[in-house]
Amino acid sequence: MQLTYEPIIGLEVHAELLTKSKMFCGCEVVDSITAKPNRYICPVCTGQPGALPVLNQKAVELAVRVGLALECQIHVESIFARKNYFYPDLPKGYQISQYDQPLATDGKLLIETESGIKKIRIRRVHLEEDTGKLSHANAHSFIDYNRSGVPLLEIVTEPDLRAPDEAKAYAAKLHAILRYLDVNSGDMEKGVIRFEANVSVREAGTEKLNNRTEIKNLNSFRSLAQGIEYEIARQSEIYSRGGIVEQETLGFNEATGKTYSQRGKEEAHDYRYFPEPDLPPLVLDSDWIESIRMTLLELPDAKTKRFISDFNLNPSDARFLTSELSLANYFERVAAKSKSSAKIVHSWIAGEFMRYVNESGIDIADITLSPESFAQLIDMVTYKTIGGNAGKTVLVELLQNGGDPAQIVKEKGLTQVSDESFIQEAVTKVLNDNPSEVEKYLAGKETLLQWFVGQVARATKGKADPNVTRELLVKGLVERKK
Ligand code: ADP
Ligand code: MG
Numbered sequence: 088m089q090l091t092y093e094p095i096i097g098l099e100v101h102a103e104l105l106t107k108s109k110m111f112c113g114c115e116v117v118d119s120i121t122a123k124p125n126r127y128i129c130p131v132c133t134g135q136p137g138a139l140p141v142l143n144q145k146a147v148e149l150a151v152r153v154g155l156a157l158e159c160q161i162h163v164e165s166i167f168a169r170k171n172y173f174y175p176d177l178p179k180g181y182q183i184s185q186y187d188q189p190l191a192t193d194g195k196l197l198i199e200t201e202s203g204i205k206k207i208r209i210r211r212v213h214l215e216e217d218t219g220k221l222s223h224a225n226a227h228s229f230i231d232y233n234r235s236g237v238p239l240l241e242i243v244t245e246p247d248l249r250a251p252d253e254a255k256a257y258a259a260k261l262h263a264i265l266r267y268l269d270v271n272s273g274d275m276e277k278g279v280i281r282f283e284a285n286v287s288v289r290e291a292g293t294e295k296l297n298n299r300t301e302i303k304n305l306n307s308f309r310s311l312a313q314g315i316e317y318e319i320a321r322q323s324e325i326y327s328r329g330g331i332v333e334q335e336t337l338g339f340n341e342a343t344g345k346t347y348s349q350r351g352k353e354e355a356h357d358y359r360y361f362p363e364p365d366l367p368p369l370v371l372d373s374d375w376i377e378s379i380r381m382t383l384l385e386l387p388d389a390k391t392k393r394f395i396s397d398f399n400l401n402p403s404d405a406r407f408l409t410s411e412l413s414l415a416n417y418f419e420r421v422a423a424k425s426k427s428s429a430k431i432v433h434s435w436i437a438g439e440f441m442r443y444v445n446e447s448g449i450d451i452a453d454i455t456l457s458p459e460s461f462a463q464l465i466d467m468v469t470y471k472t473i474g475g476n477a478g479k480t481v482l483v484e485l486l487q488n489g490g491d492p493a494q495i496v497k498e499k500g501l502t503q504v505s506d507e508s509f510i511q512e513a514v515t516k517v518l519n520d521n522p523s524e525v526e527k528y529l530a531g532k533e534t535l536l537q538w539f540v541g542q543v544a545r546a547t548k549g550k551a552d553p554n555v556t557r558e559l560l561v562k563g564l565v566e567r568k569k
């Protein structure tokens with residue numbers, strides 16, 4: 088009998104917090120790609136003997152924001168702890184983190200799955216500090232301590248996820264929430280959000296959790312899903328031939344899509360956690376926590392609901408638009424200025440606009456096309472001043488070079504003509520020039536009508552109203568039958 092295995096997945100997400108200075112010193116937080124290495128460091132974040140940490144209040148505020156948004160219990164007292172291990176990117180020899188008394192616990196996040204909405208329990212949200220950045224080239228290793236001590240938030244789920252897609256949905260939702268809260272830049276390619284996936288499988292129908300493996304440093308949604316998928320297959324195969332999956336820490340190779348062993352149970356770290364003697368317990372004022380709660384803006388789920396009810400959008404369109412705050416904001420501004428339905432505005436944004444955004448790699452927040460001009464263009468197409476294809480051309484022009492939609496339409500001579508005599512002339516010419524297609528159409532190949540419409544559009548440089556064109560073509564073709 089072929090056994091089926093149920094995957095069990097828990098995620099740990101590390102997100103850098105968008106503060107100006109580091110977690111325990113005054114050093115500036117800088118872009119890890121563009122900043123010159125080792126220029127933004129001091130005795131505290133390079134672990135010099137005797138240097139003392141001072142907690143960054145802004146980091147605590149941002150962490151509380153996340154805890155509240157994830158509906159966690161925020162603890163008025165939490166404790167920083169030393170997590171001891173040696174690595175060249177960790178000059179102190181320990182990382183300041185939170186261990187048995189974290190800032191926030193017992194939250195939740197809702198995700199969309201194939202079988203509906205699912206609640207993923209959040210076990211804990213705690214504060215810690217990032218390490219330096221190691222890179223290796225030409226048999227040398229390089230270390231940049233600019234990132235050392237950057238505030239880091241760790242968000243850990245219960246083992247509630249059951250498929251790679253669920254893990255991906257959770258990660259994408261959390262990413263969106265962090266962006267909405269303005270606590271993280273969301274630039275995944277810069278490593279500001281990193282995932283660790285804990286994966287085990289068990290025989291379908293059984294309750295006991297099996298040994299898990301932990302895949303470290305997954306830096307994209309794609310790697311996350313791929314790594315988990317690979318692990319599920321690997322572990323299922325081991326159990327199916329009577330083996331045992333060892334508890335171990337794995338790396339993920341993006342090139343091969345495979346995981347590989349980093350260290351097994353025997354080499355597992357004993358971090359010897361103990362309370363950080365240089366920092367007092369973190370005690371929060373409950374009024375302060377409430378004042379942060381008051382500043383929380385509308386989050387993705389609430390916005391999706393509102394888009395469905397206020398704009399009459401279907402759930403998947405609404406969810407797409409609210410997947411990023413900048414996208415949702417831009418949509419709302421265009422919809423407010425446009426006389427067309429929200430559904431039409433959505434299809435422009437989801438279609439040609441997103442194609443441009445994805446191809447150019449531009450941030451939606453940096454789009455210079457004003458919502459007014461975009462709305463004006465959409466309305467020109469809706470109310471048939473110009474054709475749909477002409478509209479797309481003008482949109483790309485506007486996105487690339489700016490300008491005024493009406494002016495561009497005029498300059499390019501794109502105004503759509505529904506004047507019958509003008510279109511009739513083109514229709515007659517197309518029918519006269521293509522006798523064999525006419526014959527085929529009349530013999531029953533009616534799909535050719537669209538081809539004729541295309542020919543007329545070409546002959547009129549896209550100016551002919553396609554509906555009038557179609558009518559006149561059908562009339563002309565029927566006449567030729569006699
Ligand atoms: P650690 O702190 O040592 O990394 P935890 O017990 O706190 O380990 O768990 C870390 C993550 O692993 C959590 O997201 C948790 O939900 C998940 N997890 C725990 N046990 C399992 C298991 N058997 N299979 C899959 N995930 C698991
Ligand atoms: Mg872990």
Ligand code: ZN
Binds near residue numbers: 109112114128129131
């Ligand atoms: Zn410093």
